Amino acid sequence: MTSRQIIFVALGGAQAVGASCYFLKLGDNNLLLDCGYGSTRGIRFAPKFSALLATPYLQDFHQVSHVVISHAHLDHAAALPDFLELNERAAVYMTDLTREILFAQLEERFTRLEENISSVAFLQKIPLPRLKISFHQAGHIPGAMMTLINFRGKNILYTGDYSTFSTQLVGAALLPDVPIDILILCGLHARHPNYHRYGDSDAALKKILHKIYYALRHRKSVYCQVTQISKGVELITLINKFLPQAELFIDERVMGIVRRFENLHIPIMREQNHPLNVLPRAPCVILSTMPPPVHSGLEIINGDFSLHDDFAATVEFVRRINPKTCVVVHSPPDKFFHTGTTLEQVLINDPDSRTSFIFPETGEPFEL
Ligand SMILES: [Zn+2]
Numbered sequence: 001m002t003s004r005q006i007i008f009v010a011l012g013g014a015q016a017v018g019a020s021c022y023f024l025k026l027g028d029n030n031l032l033l034d035c036g037y038g039s040t041r042g043i044r045f046a047p048k049f050s051a052l053l054a055t056p057y058l059q060d061f062h063q064v065s066h067v068v069i070s071h072a073h074l075d076h077a078a079a080l081p082d083f084l085e086l087n088e089r090a091a092v093y094m095t096d097l098t099r100e101i102l103f104a105q106l107e108e109r110f111t112r113l114e115e116n117i118s119s120v121a122f123l124q125k126i127p128l129p130r131l132k133i134s135f136h137q138a139g140h141i142p143g144a145m146m147t148l149i150n151f152r153g154k155n156i157l158y159t160g161d162y163s164t165f166s167t168q169l170v171g172a173a174l175l176p177d178v179p180i181d182i183l184i185l186c187g188l189h190a191r192h193p194n195y196h197r198y199g200d201s202d203a204a205l206k207k208i209l210h211k212i213y214y215a216l217r218h219r220k221s222v223y224c225q226v227t228q229i230s231k232g233v234e235l236i237t238l239i240n241k242f243l244p245q246a247e248l249f250i251d252e253r254v255m256g257i258v259r260r261f262e263n264l265h266i267p268i269m270r271e272q273n274h275p276l277n278v279l280p281r282a283p284c285v286i287l288s289t290m291p292p293p294v295h296s297g298l299e300i301i302n303g304d305f306s307l308h309d310d311f312a313a314t315v316e317f318v319r320r321i322n323p324k325t326c327v328v329v330h331s332p333p334d335k336f337f338h339t340g341t342t343l344e345q346v347l348i349n350d351p352d353s354r355t356s357f358i359f360p361e362t363g364e365p366f367e368l
């Protein structure tokens, strides 16, 4: 085996969302990109770490020296304690904000890991033997970063989840100013040609705001259930901005993250925002991660929305970077349409594109 070899194995989150964890071997360096949980029908699962030991590329988990956590969503970070049980020496990199948001979600399981974690800042460079690693703003959620690795003259960019649009809380992704040879793309909508965002904001977010507006106008209270607690913070900011008169009650789990943001001097709360510990009087908005109470008479709203680029933006992103190789992960097939059109099929017809695509399955090794 030569030490120039670049090997990629997805251990989870390959052609699916959940348990994102990607092994990257760069010569003698072994890294993990993300380490998250997945869940099917409420049952949680970790990445298939053991798949690595079935390859010729790793004999012992202690050979993995570094883990990079792109952002604080649980599908990218929540299995970190599981991996550190296999390798208590691994150094873990993440931004301060990612660490704060993660600690707010996984407090007890994370406090033991404190000593493994090094905070990194955007544009900070970390020199390792024969590797240079730097981090870049990814958009998506506060603290999210892209990871750029330079190995023997090749530039490898791992996007993590990213957005090329700005959200209520964070600016758009800022790409590093170097040519990229290998792009490891978290392409949530790379196989969803019918998924479009409209203008600068998600249609689902506009719908949520409209529903809240009309319910409050009819003097009804609204119960808005969010699927991820960081999305709760996004909604608070949005409601405060567009419906400033609304009385907003926030559940304890979302409040946990709000406090972490405020500790880092990112103000979220306003006068009309309250922790949800008393039963509020109508009309108001209740923001919660819990399922709504039955027969409550509340207007129930699904508070889910997307913080990802749509299909067209994903195509444009890869076209602009024009890598030699694009490894597409975090990329579930289209549930509703079976047109079969993918990012790859669009760019194959583009004479300026030089990209060849890999859609890896879990456990399948690729030499890049
Ligand atoms: Zn995410």
Ligand SMILES: [Zn+2]
Pocket (backbone or CB within 6 Å): 017, 020, 073, 075, 076, 161, 330
């Ligand atoms: Zn994700």
